[in-house]
Amino acid sequence: MLVRGPLSGPDERLSRALVRAVPDSVTERLADFGNVPVAVPVLVLAMAYAVRRSRRWVPALTAGLSMALVPAVIVPLKAWTARPGPLEPWAAGYYPSGHTATAAVAYTAAALLVRPYARRKWPVPLALALAALTAAGLVLRGWHWPLDVLASACLSFLLVLPVARAVSRSTRRSSG
Template sequence: MRAVPDRITERLSDLGNVPVALPVLLLAAAYAARRGNRRGALAAAVAMALVPALVVPLKEWTARPGPLEPWAAGYYPSGHTATAFVAYTGAALLLRPYTGGAEWGWWPVAVALVLTGATATGLVLRGYHWPLDVLASLLMCTPLLLAVGRSCRRTRRSPG
């Protein structure tokens, strides 16, 4: 018997599904673009589009087996973790300028990291991924999110 019930870990891992995470990013990008942050919205959309372009070839190249399915391959890196990280953190970076200034601007990023951490935890506890699969996705997607953050900062500093 597992310490955390399967129904909970399954729901947590589902946070990294494209139909769950992508709409969050698209809504945030639409809101930011409407508020004038088109550069940041475009950067977030490009970052999300790059996730499968980075993850799929690496999965095929490594052909790593999963923890519970050693006969199956393609578990490294975790696509669900990459999707969750880019979608939720990208949305947070886009929404951060509109959340009430410096003293409250941290909460969207904190929520995004909690959602990403919940996804990663669910994937590992459910047995879908090894912890290294999750870590690789986080490290691989960090430069994408740094670019999104830079795009959002440039937009905020511009006049008008």
């Protein structure tokens, strides 16, 4: 088990200070942004919109592949680390957070796909806010340790990079 290390003590202390600091009814709704039935349809709609507007499939397919890689990356890491949860020490598989990764990849990839067609630069900040609210809800509710969501955010950044590159290439081609 890879659950003990120099950051585990501070992580656990921070979690104890934060858990249930906000009513469960609020934090559960925030955590729900990371549910597949909520996040993935947002990405699918953005994929369809981007293909319709640009007539280019590569950025949308890259976004879909990035989303498909979330469970392929997260599930083995959960099994390998077998970290127990803050409120369920008998259960394992909390590190890294799948809900955080789902929210971060789905919303950020969707934002990157629609950003070239937005009049303002709101899509990416909105996506980052939704991912951050999901992570906060998971930690404040006690469903994840702070490092669980931080690790997922870092992994999500790596999964979304190809989407950003594909969108950038597609945008340069269409404007050039």
